[in-house]
Amino acid sequence: MQDQATPTAPRRFAALVMIYAIALVACDENVPQGAAENLGGNPRHGAALINQFGCGACHTIPGVAGAGGLVGPPLTGIAQRVYLAGVLRNSPENMSAWLQDPQQFVPGNAMPRMDISPSDARDLTAFLYTLR
Numbered sequence: 001m002q003d004q005a006t007p008t009a010p011r012r013f014a015a016l017v018m019i020y021a022i023a024l025v026a027c028d029e030n031v032p033q034g035a036a037e038n039l040g041g042n043p044r045h046g047a048a049l050i051n052q053f054g055c056g057a058c059h060t061i062p063g064v065a066g067a068g069g070l071v072g073p074p075l076t077g078i079a080q081r082v083y084l085a086g087v088l089r090n091s092p093e094n095m096s097a098w099l100q101d102p103q104q105f106v107p108g109n110a111m112p113r114m115d116i117s118p119s120d121a122r123d124l125t126a127f128l129y130t131l132r
């Protein structure tokens, strides 16, 4: 009886490792679902819009050629920032709202209203949320 119990131990251990791995993958899937929720925007189009609107003139943006501006804060890791401009809780909705009208939230700050459409704001937000 003892002889039979011994060979099953490694198999049991392997099964535990598998369960642990599956649990890890499951958790991993849950975290980005909430955090990367981007209102259905298209991050690739968002990256193109960064160039179109000239955000890089004022912001340093990792992965965007020529985006080395120092007027506003660097957008490095912006997806993980807790507040936008120190006043707005960082969420996809608030990010879109900020991009469409930064003057509404911090009157007089250097980021202008650029007449960004809601759809373009969603795409920009989707791109910005890739910056972790």
Ligand code: HEC
Residues within 6 Å of the ligand: 050, 053, 054, 055, 056, 057, 058, 059, 071, 072, 073, 074, 075, 078, 081, 083, 084, 085, 086, 099, 106, 109, 110, 111, 112, 114, 124, 128
């Ligand atoms: C003329 C300069 C200028 C331009 C152009 C500009 N910004 Fe800004 N941006 C700023 C400044 C200045 C702030 C800081 C505002 C504050 O904190 O009151 C800011 C803040 C931000 C923030 C919040 C950053 C943080 O750390 O909280 C985001 C996100 C942002 N800008 C994205 C963009 C995007 C995307 C574009 C292009 C569509 C853009 N900005 C264009 C100047 C600019």
